Amino acid sequence: xxxxxxxxxxxxxxxxxNLKQKYGNSWxxxxxxxAARMVSQNRFKTGLDIAKYxxxxxxxxxxxxxADSANYTQSLGCWHGFVxxxxxxxxxxxxxxxxxxxxxxxxxxxxxxxxEFGPLPDQSMHEKTAVSSLIEEIYDFLRQADAIELxxxxxxxxxxxxxxxxxxxxxxHIVPIIADIDAGFGNEEATYLLAKKMIQAGACAIQIExxxxxxxxxxxxxxxxxxxxEDFIAxxxxxxYAFLELGVEExxxxxxxxxxxxxxxxxxxxSQESGDLASQYLAFVEAEEIAINEAKEDDVLLxxxxxxxxxxxxxxxxxxxxxxxxxxRVVLDCITSLQNGADLLWIETPTPNVKQIAHMVNxxxxxxxxxxxxxxxxxxFNWTLNFRQQTYEEMLAEGENMTAYDQNNLxxxxxxxxxxxxxxxxKIKTFQIDGAREAGIFHHLITLPTYHTTALHMNDxxxxxxxxxxxxxxxxxxxxQEIRKGVACVKHQRMAGSDLGDDHKTFFAGDKALKASGENxxxxxxxxxxxxxxxxxxxxxxx
Numbered sequence: 001x002x003x004x005x006x007x008x009x010x011x012x013x014x015x016x017x018n019l020k021q022k023y024g025n026s027w028x029x030x031x032x033x034x035a036a037r038m039v040s041q042n043r044f045k046t047g048l049d050i051a052k053y054x055x056x057x058x059x060x061x062x063x064x065x066x067a068d069s070a071n072y073t074q075s076l077g078c079w080h081g082f083v084x085x086x087x088x089x090x091x092x093x094x095x096x097x098x099x100x101x102x103x104x105x106x107x108x109x110x111x112x113x114x115x116e117f118g119p120l121p122d123q124s125m126h127e128k129t130a131v132s133s134l135i136e137e138i139y140d141f142l143r144q145a146d147a148i149e150l151x152x153x154x155x156x157x158x159x160x161x162x163x164x165x166x167x168x169x170x171x172x173h174i175v176p177i178i179a180d181i182d183a184g185f186g187n188e189e190a191t192y193l194l195a196k197k198m199i200q201a202g203a204c205a206i207q208i209e210x211x212x213x214x215x216x217x218x219x220x221x222x223x224x225x226x227x228x229x230e231d232f233i234a235x236x237x238x239x240x241y242a243f244l245e246l247g248v249e250e251x252x253x254x255x256x257x258x259x260x261x262x263x264x265x266x267x268x269x270x271s272q273e274s275g276d277l278a279s280q281y282l283a284f285v286e287a288e289e290i291a292i293n294e295a296k297e298d299d300v301l302l303x304x305x306x307x308x309x310x311x312x313x314x315x316x317x318x319x320x321x322x323x324x325x326x327x328x329r330v331v332l333d334c335i336t337s338l339q340n341g342a343d344l345l346w347i348e349t350p351t352p353n354v355k356q357i358a359h360m361v362n363x364x365x366x367x368x369x370x371x372x373x374x375x376x377x378x379x380x381f382n383w384t385l386n387f388r389q390q391t392y393e394e395m396l397a398e399g400e401n402m403t404a405y406d407q408n409n410l411x412x413x414x415x416x417x418x419x420x421x422x423x424x425x426x427k428i429k430t431f432q433i434d435g436a437r438e439a440g441i442f443h444h445l446i447t448l449p450t451y452h453t454t455a456l457h458m459n460d461x462x463x464x465x466x467x468x469x470x471x472x473x474x475x476x477x478x479x480x481q482e483i484r485k486g487v488a489c490v491k492h493q494r495m496a497g498s499d500l501g502d503d504h505k506t507f508f509a510g511d512k513a514l515k516a517s518g519e520n521x522x523x524x525x526x527x528x529x530x531x532x533x534x535x536x537x538x539x540x541x542x543x
Contacts, residue, residue, distance in 0.1 A: 055204035072436035192238035205252035224262035228269035238360030255337035256346035
């Protein structure tokens with residue numbers, strides 16, 4: 001993807017030269033080429049620049065997915081700017097482009113890892129501004145990744161290498177973020193205000209759920225309480241108004257329904273006429289038929305199909321939905337959201353089963369043919385167990401002899417190398433392709449991967465480092481792997497901006513600049529053979 005205009009450097013160069021001419025001798029120390037280079041290395045000046053740019057990427061990707069489901073997109077959830085930066089650097093390194101790769105910002109991880117209250121459950125108890133602050137932080141790190149890589153390219157260009165095409169067609173680390181606003185952190189005005197902060201920080205896609213904001217639960221936990229459609233639509237409107245006010249005309253709204261796993265509602269909406277949206281919502285509420293003389297003092301009563309009924313209300317005042325109504329509620333939620341301004345859907349499911357997801361999505365598509373999902377490939381699912389159970393049932397239906405397998409213990413390690421284990425792993429491997437093709441999943445994400453990778457890697461390192469392996473545990477398990485695999489962060493000083501800073505110091509102070517690079521910089525120990533030759537050549541030129 002062509003991210004950097006071929007004219008950006010020359011245009012900036014002309015601008016600075018004109019300014020120097022305008023302001024005269026007092027600007028003599030400013031080198032036009034250096035200033036133009038810095039402008040080129042920082043294409044995105046504000047979060048709104050980023051939001052507009054990434055929104056256009058998502059809109060293009062959505063259209064390409066509509067044309068061919070093989071064009072699905074993916075992301076990993078990140079809880080720190082550095083984690084997001086390394087994610088995108090690795091994407092470029094291994095896949096040569098950031099196309100179709102996004103980032104996800106999880107409210108769960110903000111609560112668990114970013115709140116000033118300390119670690120919290122996913123119940124919207126963390127500070128509202130922690131979300132927008134993390135978006136801003138992520139894009140700061142991604143812009144730095146751009147600047148560092150472009151700085152290296154400009155250095156190579158100055159040495160006479162033919163890298164102008166790489167500069168002109170630079171593939172930015174700036175990618176769309178799908179950002180979790182939970183249930184909106186309050187009423188629709190609160191949702192609008194927070195959405196503005198998130199968009200100003202760079203978010204082009206905001207995901208909002210239909211739970212009660214002050215009783216919000218993680219989508220994979222019990223006790224979820226949903227709101228009537230009118231309440232949710234008001235929040236969809238609030239987000240759209242925020243996008244429009246800030247000039248992000250292509251902003252994306254992801255409407256999440258938790259109805260599949262939610263059995264409660266806090267409010268009974270007011271129906272104006274039979275069959276309206278409120279009436280459809282009320283039809284899902286569990287109620288018992290009574291005679292008027294059976295009504296208790298202060299009971300809430302409804303007229304349903306010409307009969308008097310009393311909604312089932314719990315001691316906490318919440319109302320129950322009918323058993324088995326969850327899928328029908330999901331379908332109505334999805335259709336209603338798409339008909340009222342949402343661009344993408346998010347359905348929380350109890351298991352990662354393509355057929356179950358497709359069953360709901362295909363019902364939505366009967367009304368809205370281009371309905372598309374953002375789907376959470378959640379770590380809350382036991383993927384191994386789920387797919388071994390699915391595979392067991394399939395093999396049994398195919399008439400295979402399953403006596404070698406204990407269906408109640410399919411997680412057992414003995415099945416890792418079994419036919420069932422192999423077939424289940426193949427289904428996991430193709431889950432995203434299958435889901436994109438069969439279940440309308442435009443975007444696959446993992447909400448909490450970097451939470452788990454951090455925990456796993458610390459477990460492995462501490463086991464050896466504080467045990468018999470000592471320092472070898474770090475060298476063998478971390479540093480040697482970074483060197484062998486070419487992980488940029490092995491040169492952590494460069495990754496933090498040391499080389500970039502040295503060049504800036506040279507721009508600012510010329511020969512008087514006190515630079516960090518040089519023979520005594522221990523980072524030189526990580527230079528490749530080719531880099532060492534280049535460094536010696538540079539030293540020879542100076543000498």
